[in-house]
Amino acid sequence: MSIREIVELILASKRDVVVVAIAIVANSIALLVSPYLLGLIIDESIAKGRLDLLPQLVSLLVVTVLAQWAAMLIRTIKIEAIGQRVLRDLRHSLFEKYVKATLDFHKENQLGDLVSRVVNDTSVVNEAIVTGLLNVLGDIVSMTGSLAVMVYLSPQLTLVSLVTVPLMVFIAKKLGVRLRRTWREVRERVSRMTTVVEENISGIEVVKSFGLEENALARFDRVSREVYRFSIRASVLAGLFFPLMNVASSLSLAVVIAYGGYLCLTGMLSVGLLVAFTQYVSRLMAPINELVFVYDALQSALASLDRIFEILRSEKVEADEGLELVNVRGDxxxxxxxxxxxxxxxxxxxxxxxxxxxxxxxxxxxxxxxxxxxxxxxxxxxxxxxxxxxxxxxxxxxxxxxxxxxxxxxxxxxxxxxxxxxxxxxxxxxxxxxxxxxxxxxxxxxxxxxxxxxxxxxxxxxxxxxxxxxxxxxxxxxxxxxxxxxxxxxxxxxxxxxxxxxxxxxxxxxxxxxxxxxxxxxxxxxxxxxxxxxxxxxxxxxxxxxxxxxxxxxxxxxxxxxxxxxxxxxxxxxx
Ligand SMILES: Nc1ncnc2c1ncn2[C@@H]1O[C@H](COP(=O)(O)OP(=O)(O)O)[C@@H](O)[C@H]1O
Ligand SMILES: [Mg+2]
The missing domain is CATH 3.40.50.300 (P-loop containing nucleotide triphosphate hydrolases)
Incomplete structure (x- = not known):
């Protein structure tokens, strides 16, 4: 199917894909090591009064943080590079199809629609399917790592820390998905507004000669009002959604501190490990927003992908083969x-x-x-x-x-x-x-x-x-x-x-x-x-x-x- 073709396009930049894979793994390792180091500093140096260990351990922590930053930087840049290349290839193929297509093809397809496929649909596909999926892949690797370490440190505490996950999924499904849809509505209205402007300006003579100025203005105001309405709705949803996700993730932190504190006091867990644990929890929770968005984005991107491949698969292309004419007389x-x-x-x-x-x-x-x-x-x-x-x-x-x-x-x-x-x-x-x-x-x-x-x-x-x-x-x-x-x-x-x-x-x-x-x-x-x-x-x-x-x-x-x-x-x- 079409997804396979996208994967092939991604794999075409083999070297970048390898670099991204390495960067993802390196980033995840660094992400996992730094909380552990923090725990070590607290337990082995601070709690035991070993001042001599402090500089070494802190330097190590700084090194991991820097390594994590570097890996993240490379991951971001390379994923973007792959995405841009896929984008360029898709656009090239689409435009090639347009110029080589038969006149029939052009009579069947509206100009605006063809433009929109080259400009918008390709970037939707790029954002959701290429960069979106690659980033999610990276997130999943580091989330899995965090979860594994958490289970290793304390299975009970891990279980407790997950109590708010259903809540987060609920919020994400209710608000996050609606937020994304509202964003899409805004984009759609903006493009409708563009169309109204284009149509009325290209037909300005008709508008004027039939005295349609007020009609044009009314049509424009109608879409413009919708842009306004949906933008406001989007900002309300965003204002609710992101802070609520933060609250939910802080809640799970509170639960972890409460239960973890109890474990510490009963001597079943060290303070250092508890601190490390809280960090793993935030690492686990942070990408959840992202995952929800990508899931929803994927669904709309599939529609864009269909629109792109509908054109790419069209067989209305002028074949350029056959006899070469030389020296035509002109009969x-x-x-x-x-x-x-x-x-x-x-x-x-x-x-x-x-x-x-x-x-x-x-x-x-x-x-x-x-x-x-x-x-x-x-x-x-x-x-x-x-x-x-x-x-x-x-x-x-x-x-x-x-x-x-x-x-x-x-x-x-x-x-x-x-x-x-x-x-x-x-x-x-x-x-x-x-x-x-x-x-x-x-x-x-x-x-x-x-x-x-x-x-x-x-x-x-x-x-x-x-x-x-x-x-x-x-x-x-x-x-x-x-x-x-x-x-x-x-x-x-x-x-x-x-x-x-x-x-x-x-x-x-x-x-x-x-x-x-x-x-x-x-x-x-x-x-x-x-x-x-x-x-x-x-x-x-x-x-x-x-x-x-x-x-x-x-x-x-x-x-x-x-x-x-x-x-x-x-x-x-x-x-
Ligand atoms: N792309 C097309 N699809 C369907 N019918 C067409 C198309 N182009 C022209 N026609 C029809 O073919 C007929 C001849 O058109 P055309 O060759 O443009 O005539 P002329 O140039 O002599 O005015 C007309 O009836 C026209 O409606
Ligand atoms: Mg004619």
Whole structure:
């Protein structure tokens, strides 16, 4: 099971595990020796008036105390080191899964949820299962040692000292467990509060335009009040719990002194041993809090562990194996391609067409016709349900994904820009490019002036002006990326939202420049763009209904003709 995998992760740091084991044993021994020494000092030196023994025995005591401290220090540091390593490995595996997972996987999982698994669940697992368990192991060793010595010194007194243990377990179960749950509630509410803040700030335009400010505030106040309520409850519980545990452990000390005092007075126990005994009792009791917490923490950590392994076991990963493409010419064929996202609802139906190397084909059709889906298939984001797609005659099913994607540039409808400068955003496709190279590319595309006009030109921080860049302007950056990548095949999915005339012209001429000498698929909403392409493919409800040159399709007076006419009329009526 998953616990086994965690144990394997822990054991991966073999050397640290050995050191921890040694430190635990050393710490326990030192813990057991010092009360005994104390007893010796009292019985052999003080009670017998042997001043000469005092310095030696006290020095020995100091040495054990120091040894105990050193062992504890090493134990703590090494356990933390093991924990951090497990944490790092888990996070690495999770994030690796995220970036290598298929798009399906990402559609199924919410962003916030994925973030929370990498950030929160891993640390819960680390705290409870790794450092928690290792520390408990250490505690159990020293508790067992204390108990053994106590039984050795006096079985009756040991029995007496344990009378408060049931009480402590009772308090721990009643209060301790509730305290921990309340802490968890606090954490949960805090993260809910974070979500409310995030949602309302990212949707601030909607909030304002619909006058929802007061609603937002009310929602925020509601969670904020809960954070307050649970935090107060937690502090009350903590205030009750920890002192009560102390009281219980002091009570057992009182019982030990009472009964032990009686044993001393009747000559059955020495004073030194009684003092030593009381120390063993506190050593036995001290970690009980800890044990209760870890027990409860373990239960919630198992849930986190499930969430982590649910992702790690997911099989929705893009395998990166198959043929390596070399020197792609750029002949593309869709050969009776069928595709469905949901079984039973085909989105592409028997799509067949071919594009010769160097040709530019426009794909037009109403929203939902399946245009973007075609691009997704060509990028191998998804596999056709039936039929095949070939590049230069090779079925892309058998081609290595990374190899395929090296030869295809995809400019999606909505370009994502990473935080950082414009120039860095263009360079993501070719990290070793120089800034000068990037500018050269932009000059060629005719967008140099546009970028220069931004507040800091090429070095403008996208984070700072992100909201000011329109979808169309972001696409210009994406075109520059594609140009720098210099791939044989280009897929361009025109931005849907209204792009102003100036940007539209920039996009058109940049695109024309980019497509020179390449094979291109241009998903066009503005049919004037389609007009510039070599051929036009009309897609309707997942089927190819027309395929030909602009002139041919106009002459045919079919679907494209109608779409074109209505768009022209529309633009005339707007003017
Ligand atoms: N991930 C998906 N899961 C299920 N259905 C999808 C998914 N993506 C798109 N679709 C559906 O597939 C059809 C074609 O979508 P799409 O290719 O985006 O159309 P277009 O780009 O032509 O507007 C639509 O009916 C859409 O709802
Ligand atoms: Mg689309």
């Amino acid at each position: 593309i064929v869709f050969d009776h391609v069928w595709f469905e996202y949901e079984p039973g609802t085909p989105v592409l139906k028997d799509v067949t067409f071919s594009i010769k190397s160097g040709e530019i084909v426009a794909v037009v059709g109403h929203t939902g016709a399946g245009k973007t889906t075609m691009a997704n298939l060509l990028m191998k984001f998804y596999e056709p349900t039936k039929g095949k797609i070939t590049i230069d005659g090779v079925d892309i099913k058998s081609v290595k994904r990374s190899s395929l994607r090296r030869f295809v540039s995809y400019i999606p409808q909505e370009t994502y820009l990473f935080p950082g400068t414009i120039v860095a955003n263009i360079k993501v496709v070719k990290p070793d490019a120089t800034d000068e190279e990037v500018m050269e590319v932009c000059r060629k595309l005719g967008i140099h002036k546009f970028i220069e006009k931004l507040p800091n030109g090429y070095y403008t921080d996208v984070g700072e002006i992100g909201k000011r860049l329109s979808l169309g302007e972001k696409q210009l950056i994406a075109i520059a990326r594609a140009m720098l990548k210099d791939s044989r095949i280009v897929i361009f999915d025109e931005a849907l939202s209204s792009v102003d005339a100036e940007t539209e012209n920039m996009i058109k001429s940049a695109l024309r420049e980019l497509l020179k000498g390449r094979t291109g698929i241009v998903i066009a909403h503005r049919l004037s763009i389609a007009r510039d392409c070599d051929r036009i493919l009309v897609l309707s409800d997942g089927r190819v209904v027309e395929y030909g040159t602009f002139e041919e399709l106009m002459e045919k007076q079919g679907m494209f003709y109608d779409m074109y006419k209505s768009q022209i009329e529309e633009s005339i009526s707007i003017q």
